[in-house]
Amino acid sequence: MSENTYAAPQRLDGRIVLITGGARGQGAAHAKRLASEGAIVYAADVLDDLGKEAESAWKDAGLDISYVHLDVTSPEAWQAIYQKLHSDHGRLDVLVNNAGIVDVSTLEELDLAVWNRVLSVNLTGAFLGLQSMLPLLKAGKGSSVINTSSIFGPQGAIGYAAYAASKAGLLGLSRTAALELAEHGIRVNSLVPGGVSTPINxxxxxxxxxxxxxxxxxxxxxxxxxxxxxxxxDDASFVTGTELVVDGGFSAR
Ligand SMILES: NC(=O)c1ccc[n+]([C@@H]2O[C@H](COP(=O)([O-])OP(=O)(O)OC[C@H]3O[C@@H](n4cnc5c(N)ncnc54)[C@H](O)[C@@H]3O)[C@@H](O)[C@H]2O)c1
Structure with missing residues (x-):
């Protein structure tokens, strides 16, 4: 099958979007797609050289995507992004918690420091993002939070204890946030990808x-x-607290 070349509608005209892990892989693809639908996008990552290179290609293509440095494990870094978005726009409409890392170790060999690092980036990073951006999301238009889980969240996978635990944790975080934030009109959902061609695998x-x-x-x-x-x-205006599985049929088996 060829790459998706569908001409994007303008569903996100003027929406303010922050995507973590946005320098490459899925995060960069999300940035391009959402900007091509009219959004003003901030792509955040720790890979500054790659991010700045991507930013200049995006700008050359006429897309409104800015690269910003953000280590999702740092509450101070989240506060700095909060200040920037607050002064630039006074609101945030879409937060995509996409940053993630993987470790492959059996339970017997899994090091505590590695376990903590994977949980810190994949799960705590999303929690910090959600909590720190909340005042801006409350001020947003049709606010939507998307947390990137994995098929290794609902299911186990040999050698992926830390990763699977972090991705299962994201499902619980998303559902609970959806319940707590519904009264503010903020929707929260999980994306559940199967295998995707990116540097992580x-x-x-x-x-x-x-x-x-x-x-x-x-x-x-x-x-x-x-x-x-x-x-x-807004096509998903009644969709909250759920998972969108995009896995080529993996979970149907
Ligand atoms: N590729 C797959 O098969 C697959 C499947 C299911 C889920 N996922 C998930 O999709 C998400 C995107 O991954 P991808 O496939 O694009 O891989 P990727 O490695 O290309 O992208 C992950 C991005 O997160 C960034 N990142 C890592 N630590 C960070 C930190 N502390 N702060 C900010 N950014 C950080 C990386 O620099 C990278 O740009 C991840 O959460 C991953 O777990 C991937």
Whole structure:
């Protein structure tokens, strides 16, 4: 199948969007898709050289995407982004907690420092984002939060204890946030990708989950971006507290 080249509608005209892990992979694809639908996007990451390079390509393509440095594990860094968004726009309409790292170790060999690091980036990072951005999301238009989980959240996966625990934790965080924030008109959902072709799974020389995926391939990042654009937009105005699974049929087995 060829890459998704669908001409984007303008569902996000003028919406203010922050995407973590936005320098490459799915985060960069989300940034491009949401900006192509009219959003003003901040792509945040720790990969500053890559992020700045991407930013100049995005600007050349006429997309309103700015790269910003943000380590999602740092409450101070989140406060700095809060100040920037507050002074630039006074609100945030869409937060995509997409930053993530992976570790592959058996339970026997899993180091406590590695466990803490994976939980810190993948789960605590999303919590800090949600909590610190809350005043701006309350001021947003049709506010939507999307937390990127994984098929290894609902299901177990040998060698992925820390990663799977962090991704399962995100499902609980999303559902609870959806309940607490509904009264403010803020929707919160999880994205549940299957295998996606990005740098995070370059270690999977055997194709990772492709053999267990009925569509027998990894997703293009653009196919996840299309799902994020839906959840971010008013097309999903009655969708909250749930999971959007984009996994080529993996979970249907
Ligand atoms: N690729 C897959 O097969 C797959 C499947 C399911 C879920 N996911 C999830 O999708 C999300 C995006 O991953 P991807 O596939 O694009 O891989 P990726 O490695 O290309 O992207 C992850 C991004 O997060 C950034 N990041 C890491 N630590 C950070 C930190 N402390 N602060 C800010 N940014 C940080 C990285 O620099 C990178 O740009 C991740 O949460 C990942 O767990 C990926």
């Amino acid at each position: 370059e270690h999977e020389k055997d194709g990772g989950v492709i053999p267990e995926t009925p569509l027998a391939r990894r997703a293009h990042a653009t196919e996840l971006a299309a799902a994020v654009a839906f959840l971010a937009s």
